[in-house]
Amino acid sequence: MITTKILGNLRDYPCSKEIVAIPFEWFELDKRRLLKVADDGNEIGIQVDTALSNGDVLFDGEKIYAVQLKFTKLICISVTSMQEMGRVCFELGNRHLSLQIKENSVHVPYDEPTYTYLQHLGFHVEIVKDLFSDYIVCKAHGASSSHEHSHSH
Numbered sequence: 001m002i003t004t005k006i007l008g009n010l011r012d013y014p015c016s017k018e019i020v021a022i023p024f025e026w027f028e029l030d031k032r033r034l035l036k037v038a039d040d041g042n043e044i045g046i047q048v049d050t051a052l053s054n055g056d057v058l059f060d061g062e063k064i065y066a067v068q069l070k071f072t073k074l075i076c077i078s079v080t081s082m083q084e085m086g087r088v089c090f091e092l093g094n095r096h097l098s099l100q101i102k103e104n105s106v107h108v109p110y111d112e113p114t115y116t117y118l119q120h121l122g123f124h125v126e127i128v129k130d131l132f133s134d135y136i137v138c139k140a141h142g143a144s145s146s147h148e149h150s151h152s153h
Contacts, residue, residue, distance in 0.1 A: 001042060001043070001044050001045065001059060001065075002044075002045035002046075002047065003044065003045070003046055003047070003048070003058040003059055004047050004048060005048060006048060006050065006052065006056045006057065006058065007056075007057040007058065007059075007060055008056075008057045009053065009055045009056055009057065010055035010056075010057060010064075010066050011055055013057050013064070015064060017060075017062070017063055017064050018062075018063045018064070019063070019064045019065075019066055020038050020039055020040045020042075020063050020064065020065050020066070021038065021039045021066065021068035022036050022037075022038045022039070022044055022058065022065055022066065022067055022068060023036070023039065023068050023070050024036070024052065024054075024067055024068065024069055024070065025070055025072065026069065026070075026072055026109070026131075026132035026133065026135070027109075028052075029051050029052045029053065029067075029069070029133075030051040030052075030137075031046075032047065032048060032049065033046065033047050034046050038065055039068075040063070042065075044058065044059070044065060046058065052067050053067065053133065054067055054068065054069035054131065054133055055067060055068075069131050069132075069133055071129045071130060071131060072109060072110075072129065072130070072131070072132050073109070073110040073127060073128075073129055074100075074107045074108065074109060074110055074127070074128050074129070074130055074132060075107065075108050075109075075110050075114060075115050075118065075125055075126075075127060075128075076105050076106075076107050076125065076126050076127070076128045076130075077105060077106045077107075077108075077118055077123050077124070077125050078104060078105050078123075078124040078125075078126075079104055079105060079106065079123075080104070084123075085101075085106070088106050088118075088123060089101070089106065091117075091118070091121065092106065092108055092114075095114065097109070097114065098135045098136065098137045099135060099136055100132060100133070100134060100135040100136070101136065107128075107130065107132065107135075109132060110127055115127070
């Protein structure tokens with residue numbers, strides 16, 4: 001099966017058929033072309049123009065095939081003030097990490113050096129397993145592709 005568009009999302013999609021999950025890691029959601037295997041063993045070729053979201057419906061036939069985001073290991077950094085939130089986001093942005101901002105915490109995908117670094121800076125951190133969605137992608141040098149640097153060596 002090959003899909004080229006998202007038909008809707010399960011949260012507002014009429015579902016009277018069996019739903020088959022297509023498992024995705026968080027970092028695969030913005031890929032435009034990939035081959036996945038659904039939970040029933042069917043191979044799914046995906047070629048879409050926009051980033052996918054958890055619950056996106058990719059096929060509707062005898063069964064409905066939908067994106068299912070996998071839980072991932074995250075670093076949860078608790079914050080108690082706007083100053084602390086700004087400092088955390090500065091430190092993480094400086095490392096070009098994708099991050100998920102919540103009311104009183106910031107989540108980033110787990111890696112040991114980042115976890116240790118944040119502890120060293122005095123932040124309250126813990127390792128959690130959760131869905132990593134609705135995150136901000138930190139891009140080096142901004143989002144503009146016309147950004148240029150002039151360096152002399």
